[in-house]
Amino acid sequence: AQSVTQPDIHITVSEGASLELRCNYSYGATPYLFWYVQSPGQGLQLLLKYFSGDTLVQGIKGFEAEFKRSQSSFNLRKPSVHWSDAAEYFCAVGAGNQGGKLIFGQGTELSVKP
């Protein structure tokens, strides 16, 4: 079955600390992978995406993610978290040729301590 798992429902980090959000997927075809961020009361904004090529991709707001095919993972990282990064983060997978039909993980809520 196709699925996305984000093992951490809620993470709290201190401002300035590094961050890693985990994402594992199960997908039959070559995956197109995405990370979205959702601020309270807002829609989802794309942080970054991976289709092919370099397995380390850079996104907006200083985020990066690494695709590891052998581990079926696409973890999101940031070297130094800012208070404004507090939000919910969603990992998603799709086939790229299905018109954007994506499967989303359950989300990880990030809190940032001052």
Add this chain to the structure above:
Amino acid sequence: DAGITQSPRYKITETGRQVTLMCHQTWSHSYMFWYRQDLGHGLRLIYYSAAADITDKGEVPDGYVVSRSKTENFPLTLESATRSQTSVYFCASHGTGGGGELFFGEGSRLTVL
């Protein structure tokens, strides 16, 4: 303004009533989607549309109806609302080509009493 807009942003209704959530996009994107967001479930696909007059079911279509007579509009109707349909609904769109990036509206929060 260009983009994807949803209305209403907030709606309270009663069990058994019909509710329609509107979605309008100005990009002329071919593909449009309706997702619902619930705690512990992330986003689940309700219905999607590849073009005007072409719609298909997603993961959780029961209790919902969609139509797409014009490319820019994709309304979602709950014909007889139930409490289990209390949720935040997101409309999204995607153009042909590219690799599946979705552009989301700001969401419609629906409460069914």
